[in-house]
Amino acid sequence: MTALVVIAYYRGLPDLEVQIHALAQQDYDGFFEVVISDNEGSDELAEYLEGHPHRELLALRRVDSSDVPGTTHARNVGTRAAVYDFIVYCDQDDAVHPSWLRAMVEAGREADIVGGPLERETLNDPVVAAWRELPDPAEPFVMGRFLPITFGCNLGIRRAVFDDVGGWDESYPTAASDVEFCWRVQTAGYTFGYAPEAMVAYRFRTGLRETWAQVVDYGREEARVAKQYSAPGRQWWWFPIHAGVSLGTAPIWPWAWSRKKVGQWVWITGNLVGRVRGSVKYRTVYW
Incomplete structure (x- = not known):
């Protein structure tokens, strides 16, 4: 299964370097491309990617999504920039674990939309990490006593399903967009899958x-x-x-x-x- 990794970008340096390094450590043995969807229109990002040492390894590419502000618009533009069987999303300021992409793709062979767990220890100091509890990593998180969801920083979907449901709803620029997307896919009759090995180190805000x-x-x-x-x-x-x-x-x-x-x-x-x-x-x- 061919995979496209999409990262929505807005003023994400230098944290983006941590995520790109994490993607370069993946144990997935198939081909995948990484598209950075630039919602800022950043010359700095273009220059950074042009000379990046992992550019060829990750097939790093920048697409411009600065015409409309919002993470959902950036994800839609990034997804539609290429045709792959399976789309996976991660965020600019997190760090995927080495098994992340392999586990997501494997889960995507059985389900239409998939997610994985988050952990708070790797990228946060102990004080900040204690601010917020994260869902149990062993099982999917059910939101609002309704349907399971996965966070937008750790989400995979078949491209055909993405196209069928119309992509991300851009009337939700950021907050709750992942909840809406997961629920819309499932209420359209598609299946939800969960990959416990698809772990992402999640970065909390510190202010x-x-x-x-x-x-x-x-x-x-x-x-x-x-x-x-x-x-x-x-x-x-x-x-x-x-x-x-x-x-x-x-x-x-x-x-x-x-x-x-x-x-x-x-x-x-x-x-x-x-x-x-x-x-x-x-x-x-x-x-």
């Missing part, structure tokens, strides 16, 4: 303000996609529990204001705030 903005966006747009697909979400009694956890983790006393404690509070509370905002904005109830 508290940008982490807050990210998690609020996640919660708000998850409410939108839940309404779109009539996903039930958590039961009504989850809201006071979540609110109680938020209050319980709040670093009230000065001695408790460690970076680890504040980061955990930001993640829990930001998710709650995002879901409340999304429920109001999209006129739904999604906890």
Whole structure:
């Protein structure tokens, strides 16, 4: 099976180098090409790729997707830049494990859309890594008590299926686009597969303000996609529990204001705030 790796790019240097190095270590023995979809229109990126030592090994290529901002647009442009049997997506600031591509392609022989787990230890310092729990790597993550999803930084799909469903929905520029894509593929009758060996080292944001903005966006747009697909979400009694956890983790006393404690509070509370905002904005109830 021929494979195309697509990376959506926006102001991604120098972190992109870590991902490209990881792709060069893959144990996959088939041919694959790596397309960097440049959503910035960066001369710096073009120069960087032109002289990269892994350019031939990875068949590195840049395509310009700077006409419309957004990760989903970049992924669509990158995917349509070439015809391969199987498309896999990873992000510019993460690092795929050596077995990643092989495991994704193998899972893609049996399923139409596939995903794998994330780990937080490799690319984050221990304090930042403690801010956010990641799903159990042993099994796929079911979102909103509806259908399994995989994150956009670790997703594979057959090209024929991508074309049939119309690609990524660009009305979701970033947040919840992966949830919407996974649910749309499955509700169209296609199968979901999971590859536990397709591990990706996931990089957290390290600033508290940008982490807050990210998690609020996640919660708000998850409410939108839940309404779109009539996903039930958590039961009504989850809201006071979540609110109680938020209050319980709040670093009230000065001695408790460690970076680890504040980061955990930001993640829990930001998710709650995002879901409340999304429920109001999209006129739904999604906890």
